[in-house]
Amino acid sequence: MKRNNSMPEKKFLLVKATPLISIITLNWNQTEITCQFLESTRHLHYKNYEILVCDMGSAADPTGRITAGNYPNTRILKREAYTGGSINWAVQEAKGDFILLINNHIEVTEKILDDLLAPFLTNHALGVTCPKICSFHKKNIIQYAGYNALNRVTGRNTIIGNKKEDRGQYDTPLYTHGAYSGAMMIRKSVIQHPGMLPQHFFTYFDDSDISARILKKGYKILYQPKAVVYNKNPLLSSPKSAIHVYYTTRNRILFMRRNSNLLQFFVFLSFFTFCTVPATIIKFSVKRQFMHLQSFFKGIWWNIRMKPAV
16 A cells, blocks of 8 residues: 555554444534435444434424434434534544544445444554545546645645546555545544644635644554445535635635644745735636625634634
Protein backbone atom coordinates (compact mmCIF):
# COMPACT_ATOMS: atom_id res chain seq x y z
CA MET A 1 0.00 0.00 0.00
CA LYS A 2 1.19 3.53 -0.73
CA ARG A 3 1.91 5.92 2.08
CA ASN A 4 1.28 9.65 2.13
CA ASN A 5 3.99 10.43 4.68
CA SER A 6 7.18 9.02 6.14
CA MET A 7 6.11 9.18 9.78
CA PRO A 8 7.04 6.01 11.69
CA GLU A 9 4.10 3.80 12.56
CA LYS A 10 2.81 3.83 16.12
CA LYS A 11 1.75 0.70 17.93
CA PHE A 12 -1.70 0.59 19.40
CA LEU A 13 -3.74 -1.90 21.41
CA LEU A 14 -4.96 -4.99 19.67
CA VAL A 15 -8.54 -4.93 18.42
CA LYS A 16 -11.18 -7.45 19.46
CA ALA A 17 -12.20 -9.77 16.62
CA THR A 18 -15.81 -8.51 16.60
CA PRO A 19 -15.87 -5.11 18.30
CA LEU A 20 -19.06 -3.10 18.64
CA ILE A 21 -19.46 -0.55 15.85
CA SER A 22 -21.58 2.55 16.43
CA ILE A 23 -23.12 3.92 13.23
CA ILE A 24 -23.94 7.60 13.64
CA THR A 25 -26.11 9.57 11.24
CA LEU A 26 -27.70 12.98 11.71
CA ASN A 27 -31.28 13.82 10.82
CA TRP A 28 -32.54 17.33 10.25
CA ASN A 29 -35.93 17.63 8.54
CA GLN A 30 -35.12 14.65 6.30
CA THR A 31 -36.88 11.77 8.02
CA GLU A 32 -37.80 10.02 4.77
CA ILE A 33 -34.19 10.14 3.55
CA THR A 34 -33.01 8.86 6.93
CA CYS A 35 -35.44 5.94 6.74
CA GLN A 36 -34.11 5.07 3.29
CA PHE A 37 -30.63 4.94 4.81
CA LEU A 38 -31.90 2.73 7.63
CA GLU A 39 -33.54 0.41 5.11
CA SER A 40 -30.15 -0.12 3.49
CA THR A 41 -28.71 -1.27 6.84
CA ARG A 42 -31.18 -4.16 7.23
CA HIS A 43 -28.92 -6.50 5.26
CA LEU A 44 -25.62 -5.71 6.97
CA HIS A 45 -23.48 -8.84 7.18
CA TYR A 46 -21.68 -7.71 10.37
CA LYS A 47 -24.10 -7.97 13.28
CA ASN A 48 -22.35 -6.38 16.28
CA TYR A 49 -23.43 -2.81 15.67
CA GLU A 50 -25.73 -0.09 16.94
CA ILE A 51 -27.27 2.78 14.98
CA LEU A 52 -27.66 6.22 16.51
CA VAL A 53 -30.05 8.48 14.63
CA CYS A 54 -29.35 11.92 16.05
CA ASP A 55 -32.17 14.36 15.37
CA MET A 56 -31.03 17.97 15.38
CA GLY A 57 -34.30 19.72 16.18
CA SER A 58 -36.36 18.77 13.13
CA ALA A 59 -39.63 20.65 12.70
CA ALA A 60 -41.52 17.32 12.83
CA ASP A 61 -40.56 14.71 15.41
CA PRO A 62 -39.13 11.70 13.48
CA THR A 63 -39.55 9.24 16.36
CA GLY A 64 -42.86 7.73 15.26
CA ARG A 65 -41.81 7.23 11.64
CA ILE A 66 -38.47 5.65 12.55
CA THR A 67 -39.90 3.50 15.34
CA ALA A 68 -42.59 2.19 13.00
CA GLY A 69 -39.86 0.95 10.66
CA ASN A 70 -38.60 -1.43 13.36
CA TYR A 71 -34.99 -1.00 12.27
CA PRO A 72 -32.56 -3.33 14.10
CA ASN A 73 -30.25 -2.02 16.83
CA THR A 74 -31.41 1.58 16.35
CA ARG A 75 -31.64 4.35 18.94
CA ILE A 76 -33.05 7.83 18.40
CA LEU A 77 -31.33 10.73 20.13
CA LYS A 78 -32.68 14.25 20.17
CA ARG A 79 -31.13 17.67 20.34
CA GLU A 80 -32.91 20.99 20.20
CA ALA A 81 -30.85 22.51 17.39
CA TYR A 82 -28.38 21.70 14.61
CA THR A 83 -25.06 23.05 15.86
CA GLY A 84 -21.37 22.72 15.11
CA GLY A 85 -20.82 20.40 18.08
CA SER A 86 -23.49 17.91 17.05
CA ILE A 87 -21.07 15.15 16.04
CA ASN A 88 -19.16 15.47 19.31
CA TRP A 89 -22.39 15.07 21.25
CA ALA A 90 -23.38 12.03 19.20
CA VAL A 91 -19.97 10.37 19.65
CA GLN A 92 -20.26 10.75 23.43
CA GLU A 93 -23.51 8.78 23.29
CA ALA A 94 -21.96 5.93 21.28
CA LYS A 95 -21.03 2.66 22.99
CA GLY A 96 -18.87 1.19 20.22
CA ASP A 97 -15.11 0.77 19.97
CA PHE A 98 -15.38 2.06 16.41
CA ILE A 99 -17.57 4.83 15.00
CA LEU A 100 -18.95 4.92 11.47
CA LEU A 101 -19.86 8.53 10.73
CA ILE A 102 -22.18 8.52 7.74
CA ASN A 103 -24.54 10.96 6.08
CA ASN A 104 -28.19 10.00 5.93
CA HIS A 105 -28.32 10.49 2.15
CA ILE A 106 -25.88 7.60 1.69
CA GLU A 107 -26.97 3.99 1.28
CA VAL A 108 -24.66 1.19 2.40
CA THR A 109 -23.78 -2.21 0.98
CA GLU A 110 -24.08 -5.40 3.03
CA LYS A 111 -20.34 -5.88 3.78
CA ILE A 112 -19.47 -2.26 4.43
CA LEU A 113 -18.79 -2.82 8.15
CA ASP A 114 -16.70 -5.96 7.55
CA ASP A 115 -14.58 -4.29 4.88
CA LEU A 116 -13.98 -1.05 6.78
CA LEU A 117 -13.17 -2.88 10.01
CA ALA A 118 -10.84 -5.55 8.58
CA PRO A 119 -7.73 -3.32 8.14
CA PHE A 120 -7.89 -2.26 11.80
CA LEU A 121 -7.47 -5.88 12.91
CA THR A 122 -3.98 -6.13 11.41
CA ASN A 123 -2.76 -2.52 11.16
CA HIS A 124 -2.56 -0.89 14.56
CA ALA A 125 -1.42 2.48 13.20
CA LEU A 126 -4.74 3.08 11.46
CA GLY A 127 -7.01 5.79 12.76
CA VAL A 128 -9.55 5.90 9.93
CA THR A 129 -10.79 3.81 7.02
CA CYS A 130 -12.90 5.27 4.20
CA PRO A 131 -14.97 3.51 1.54
CA LYS A 132 -15.13 4.09 -2.17
CA ILE A 133 -18.07 6.44 -2.67
CA CYS A 134 -20.09 6.14 -5.87
CA SER A 135 -23.12 7.99 -7.16
CA PHE A 136 -26.43 6.44 -6.14
CA HIS A 137 -28.00 7.56 -9.41
CA LYS A 138 -25.10 6.46 -11.65
CA LYS A 139 -23.46 3.63 -9.76
CA ASN A 140 -20.47 3.40 -12.13
CA ILE A 141 -19.46 7.00 -11.38
CA ILE A 142 -16.99 7.54 -8.55
CA GLN A 143 -17.32 10.46 -6.16
CA TYR A 144 -14.47 9.69 -3.74
CA ALA A 145 -11.38 7.50 -3.87
CA GLY A 146 -9.22 9.44 -1.43
CA TYR A 147 -7.87 12.98 -1.19
CA ASN A 148 -4.80 14.57 -2.72
CA ALA A 149 -2.56 16.59 -0.43
CA LEU A 150 -3.79 20.02 0.61
CA ASN A 151 -2.22 22.96 -1.22
CA ARG A 152 -0.88 25.07 1.65
CA VAL A 153 -0.75 28.17 -0.56
CA THR A 154 -4.35 28.15 -1.74
CA GLY A 155 -5.87 26.28 1.21
CA ARG A 156 -7.62 23.82 -1.10
CA ASN A 157 -7.41 20.11 -1.84
CA THR A 158 -8.90 17.84 -4.49
CA ILE A 159 -10.77 14.54 -4.39
CA ILE A 160 -9.22 11.58 -6.18
CA GLY A 161 -11.48 9.98 -8.78
CA ASN A 162 -14.34 12.46 -8.47
CA LYS A 163 -16.83 12.18 -11.39
CA LYS A 164 -14.77 9.50 -13.13
CA GLU A 165 -16.15 6.23 -14.46
CA ASP A 166 -15.25 3.27 -12.28
CA ARG A 167 -13.14 0.93 -14.42
CA GLY A 168 -11.26 -0.57 -11.49
CA GLN A 169 -8.51 2.05 -11.62
CA TYR A 170 -9.07 2.91 -7.94
CA ASP A 171 -9.36 -0.61 -6.56
CA THR A 172 -6.04 -0.63 -4.67
CA PRO A 173 -6.09 0.28 -0.96
CA LEU A 174 -3.84 3.21 -0.14
CA TYR A 175 -3.03 5.69 2.56
CA THR A 176 -4.68 8.96 1.70
CA HIS A 177 -4.34 12.58 2.77
CA GLY A 178 -7.94 13.02 3.78
CA ALA A 179 -11.12 11.27 4.86
CA TYR A 180 -14.61 12.19 3.75
CA SER A 181 -16.45 12.91 6.99
CA GLY A 182 -19.77 11.77 5.51
CA ALA A 183 -18.56 8.14 5.32
CA MET A 184 -15.64 7.20 7.55
CA MET A 185 -14.92 4.58 10.20
CA ILE A 186 -12.76 5.80 13.03
CA ARG A 187 -11.34 4.39 16.25
CA LYS A 188 -13.33 5.94 19.07
CA SER A 189 -10.12 6.32 21.05
CA VAL A 190 -8.79 8.63 18.30
CA ILE A 191 -11.63 11.14 18.50
CA GLN A 192 -11.73 11.13 22.28
CA HIS A 193 -8.67 13.40 22.16
CA PRO A 194 -9.77 16.96 23.01
CA GLY A 195 -10.17 19.16 19.96
CA MET A 196 -10.08 16.31 17.45
CA LEU A 197 -13.56 16.88 16.05
CA PRO A 198 -14.32 20.35 14.67
CA GLN A 199 -16.63 22.63 16.63
CA HIS A 200 -17.30 25.58 14.34
CA PHE A 201 -17.32 24.33 10.75
CA PHE A 202 -21.00 23.28 10.45
CA THR A 203 -20.34 22.35 6.80
CA TYR A 204 -17.42 22.51 4.33
CA PHE A 205 -13.79 21.82 5.36
CA ASP A 206 -14.87 19.78 8.40
CA ASP A 207 -13.42 16.63 6.84
CA SER A 208 -10.16 18.43 6.01
CA ASP A 209 -9.90 19.57 9.63
CA ILE A 210 -10.59 16.10 11.05
CA SER A 211 -8.07 14.56 8.67
CA ALA A 212 -5.31 17.06 9.45
CA ARG A 213 -5.64 16.47 13.16
CA ILE A 214 -5.72 12.70 12.84
CA LEU A 215 -2.58 12.69 10.70
CA LYS A 216 -0.89 15.12 13.10
CA LYS A 217 -1.49 12.63 15.93
CA GLY A 218 0.49 10.02 13.97
CA TYR A 219 -2.46 7.91 12.82
CA LYS A 220 -3.05 6.94 9.21
CA ILE A 221 -6.11 7.25 6.96
CA LEU A 222 -6.78 4.31 4.63
CA TYR A 223 -8.89 4.37 1.49
CA GLN A 224 -10.49 0.91 1.37
CA PRO A 225 -12.01 0.27 -2.09
CA LYS A 226 -13.55 -3.08 -1.14
CA ALA A 227 -16.00 -1.08 0.96
CA VAL A 228 -18.54 0.71 -1.25
CA VAL A 229 -21.36 3.12 -0.48
CA TYR A 230 -23.73 5.04 -2.75
CA ASN A 231 -24.30 8.75 -2.28
CA LYS A 232 -27.47 10.51 -3.43
CA ASN A 233 -25.83 13.96 -3.38
CA PRO A 234 -22.73 15.24 -5.17
CA LEU A 235 -19.66 15.58 -2.97
CA LEU A 236 -18.68 18.82 -4.67
CA SER A 237 -21.40 21.40 -5.12
CA SER A 238 -21.21 24.47 -7.32
CA PRO A 239 -21.07 27.78 -5.46
CA LYS A 240 -24.53 28.86 -6.57
CA SER A 241 -25.81 30.33 -3.31
CA ALA A 242 -24.61 33.15 -1.10
CA ILE A 243 -24.67 30.87 1.94
CA HIS A 244 -22.29 28.48 0.13
CA VAL A 245 -19.89 31.37 -0.50
CA TYR A 246 -20.08 32.39 3.16
CA TYR A 247 -19.26 28.95 4.59
CA THR A 248 -16.57 28.04 2.07
CA THR A 249 -14.82 31.37 2.63
CA ARG A 250 -15.19 31.31 6.41
CA ASN A 251 -14.13 27.69 6.81
CA ARG A 252 -11.25 27.83 4.34
CA ILE A 253 -9.64 30.55 6.45
CA LEU A 254 -10.60 28.84 9.71
CA PHE A 255 -9.03 25.56 8.55
CA MET A 256 -5.75 27.27 7.74
CA ARG A 257 -5.78 29.08 11.10
CA ARG A 258 -6.22 25.80 12.95
CA ASN A 259 -3.80 23.68 10.95
CA SER A 260 -0.94 25.90 9.75
CA ASN A 261 2.24 27.16 11.35
CA LEU A 262 3.01 30.88 11.21
CA LEU A 263 4.97 30.70 7.95
CA GLN A 264 2.34 28.57 6.20
CA PHE A 265 -0.46 30.86 7.32
CA PHE A 266 1.47 33.96 6.19
CA VAL A 267 1.93 32.45 2.71
CA PHE A 268 -1.75 31.49 2.53
CA LEU A 269 -2.88 34.90 3.79
CA SER A 270 -0.71 36.64 1.18
CA PHE A 271 -2.19 34.53 -1.61
CA PHE A 272 -5.71 35.05 -0.30
CA THR A 273 -5.29 38.82 0.07
CA PHE A 274 -3.57 39.57 -3.22
CA CYS A 275 -5.11 36.89 -5.46
CA THR A 276 -8.34 35.48 -4.06
CA VAL A 277 -9.90 38.75 -2.84
CA PRO A 278 -9.38 40.79 -6.07
CA ALA A 279 -10.47 37.85 -8.27
CA THR A 280 -13.60 37.31 -6.18
CA ILE A 281 -14.54 41.00 -6.24
CA ILE A 282 -14.21 41.10 -10.02
CA LYS A 283 -16.12 37.84 -10.55
CA PHE A 284 -19.15 38.70 -8.42
CA SER A 285 -19.22 42.36 -9.57
CA VAL A 286 -19.24 41.38 -13.23
CA LYS A 287 -22.05 38.90 -12.56
CA ARG A 288 -23.83 41.48 -10.36
CA GLN A 289 -23.98 38.92 -7.55
CA PHE A 290 -23.68 41.44 -4.75
CA MET A 291 -25.22 39.16 -2.12
CA HIS A 292 -22.50 36.62 -2.91
CA LEU A 293 -19.87 39.32 -2.56
CA GLN A 294 -21.35 40.41 0.76
CA SER A 295 -21.26 36.79 1.98
CA PHE A 296 -17.62 36.52 0.92
CA PHE A 297 -16.64 39.46 3.13
CA LYS A 298 -18.85 38.19 5.97
CA GLY A 299 -16.82 34.97 5.88
CA ILE A 300 -13.61 36.97 6.19
CA TRP A 301 -15.00 39.16 8.97
CA TRP A 302 -16.09 36.12 11.00
CA ASN A 303 -12.45 35.05 11.20
CA ILE A 304 -11.26 38.53 12.15
CA ARG A 305 -13.60 38.79 15.11
CA MET A 306 -13.45 35.15 16.27
CA LYS A 307 -10.59 33.68 18.26
CA PRO A 308 -9.09 30.58 16.60
CA ALA A 309 -10.74 27.34 17.79
CA VAL A 310 -8.44 24.75 19.29
